[in-house]
Amino acid sequence: MEAQDSTDSLAEFNQLLNVSLNIAVTGMTGSGKSSFVNAFRGLRDEDKDAAPTGVTETTMEPTMYEHPGMQNVKIWDLPGIGSPNFKANKYLKDVKFDTYDFFIILSSERFCENDIMLANEIKKKKKNFYFVRSKIDNDIYNEKRQKVFNEQKVLCLIREDCEKNLKRVGNPKVFLISSYDLEKYDFENLRITLKEDLPTHKRSALLQAWPVCSAEALEEKIKLYKGLIWAASLASAGIAVVPVPGLSAACDTTIVVAFFVRCYYAFGLDDKSLTRLSEKVNIPLTEYLGTSKIATAIKEKAIPRIGVSASLAVVASTEFALSLLPGVGSVAAAGLSFATTQYLLSEGLKDLANTAREIRKKAGLDTI
Structure with a gap:
C-alpha cells in the first residue's frame, strides 16, 4: 500500500509538470506562421531545429514542434489555408481538428474570406480561436518613412481595419504582434487572454512554455x-x-x-x-x-x-x-x-x- 501511495504521489507531481497542450497556428500562405512557431519556442529562424520559413508555402502538412524544454507543449505549424493541397472547405478535417486545444489564425495583411470561414467552422465545433495580425514591425518601419509618424495611430488604424473586416465572426479581438520583437505590441495581451480562456489544468503548461516577454x-x-x-x-x-x-x-x-x-x-x-x-x-x-x-x-x-x-x-x-x-x-x-x-x-x-x-x-x- 505504501509503495502504491508513493507511486501515486510521484505520478501526481509528474502530471503537474506534464499536462499536454497542443497549439495550432494557421493562416494564409506567407502570413508568418513558421516565424511565430519559432519565436514561441525561443528560436531564431536560422536555428537548427527551427520551423523552415520562406516567401512561399514551406509547410506542406501539419508539422508538430515540441517546446525545447517542455515536451508536453506542442505547437503545430499548419499548411496555409487555401493552399493547393488544403482547400478551405475541408481544411479542418485534413489537419485533424480534434488534435488541438485552440487555434491561432495569423495574417500579415487584412484577414480574408478563408480566415473568416475557418474561424466560423472552428466556432461551430466549440473551440477557441484567436486572430493575430503579424509582421507589425514591418508596418511600423514602412510608416516611419512618412513625414508625420505616430506609432499609436498606425497601430489603431491596423487594429480597426482588421476588426472591421471580421464583423461576420462577431466582435473578435485582434492581437498585433512582431515575431522578432515579442516584448512589443500585443504578445503579452495574447498570453493573458489565452490564460483566462484555458481550463485550469492547461494554464500551467501555457505559462511554463510561453517566452519571457x-x-x-x-x-x-x-x-x-x-x-x-x-x-x-x-x-x-x-x-x-x-x-x-x-x-x-x-x-x-x-x-x-x-x-x-x-x-x-x-x-x-x-x-x-x-x-x-x-x-x-x-x-x-x-x-x-x-x-x-x-x-x-x-x-x-x-x-x-x-x-x-x-x-x-x-x-x-x-x-x-x-x-x-x-x-x-x-x-x-x-x-x-x-x-x-x-x-x-x-x-x-x-x-x-x-x-x-x-x-x-x-x-x-x-x-x-
Whole structure:
C-alpha cells in the first residue's frame, strides 16, 4: 500500500509538470506562421531545429514542434489555408481538428474570406480561436518613412481595419504582434487572454512554455514553480516511507533535477533563448549564467554538480533507517524527506529566479 501511495504521489507531481497542450497556428500562405512557431519556442529562424520559413508555402502538412524544454507543449505549424493541397472547405478535417486545444489564425495583411470561414467552422465545433495580425514591425518601419509618424495611430488604424473586416465572426479581438520583437505590441495581451480562456489544468503548461516577454510574465512563472514545490515535497515524503534502499535518493534526485531543468527553460536561461535576446539588445548575456551554479550545471550537462545528489543520498540513508523503525519511523522519514526536498527546491528556485531577473535587468528590459 505504501509503495502504491508513493507511486501515486510521484505520478501526481509528474502530471503537474506534464499536462499536454497542443497549439495550432494557421493562416494564409506567407502570413508568418513558421516565424511565430519559432519565436514561441525561443528560436531564431536560422536555428537548427527551427520551423523552415520562406516567401512561399514551406509547410506542406501539419508539422508538430515540441517546446525545447517542455515536451508536453506542442505547437503545430499548419499548411496555409487555401493552399493547393488544403482547400478551405475541408481544411479542418485534413489537419485533424480534434488534435488541438485552440487555434491561432495569423495574417500579415487584412484577414480574408478563408480566415473568416475557418474561424466560423472552428466556432461551430466549440473551440477557441484567436486572430493575430503579424509582421507589425514591418508596418511600423514602412510608416516611419512618412513625414508625420505616430506609432499609436498606425497601430489603431491596423487594429480597426482588421476588426472591421471580421464583423461576420462577431466582435473578435485582434492581437498585433512582431515575431522578432515579442516584448512589443500585443504578445503579452495574447498570453493573458489565452490564460483566462484555458481550463485550469492547461494554464500551467501555457505559462511554463510561453517566452519571457515581461517582468510580469517572469514573476508569474516564479510563482507557479513556488506552488509546485509543495507537490514535489509531498511526492518525496510519500516515497521516503517505503523501506527500499536507494529508492528515496533516486526518486528525490529525479524530482529535483526535473524541477530545476523546467525552471531553466521556463525562465529563458537556455542557450538559444539567451542568444536570441543577446542579439536583440546587442549585449552578451550568457556570461551572467555563471552566477548560478544550477544554471551552469544544466548548461554544461553536468547535473550531478548541482550538488543535490550527494545531499539526497545522505538524507536518504537516514530516511531508510527511520523507515525501518516501527510506528513513528515512517512519519519521521517522510518529514525529513519533505523538509529536505522543500529546502533544496526553494533555494534552487531562488537562485534561478534571481539569475533570470538579473539578465533581464542587464538587457535593459526591466529597470526595477
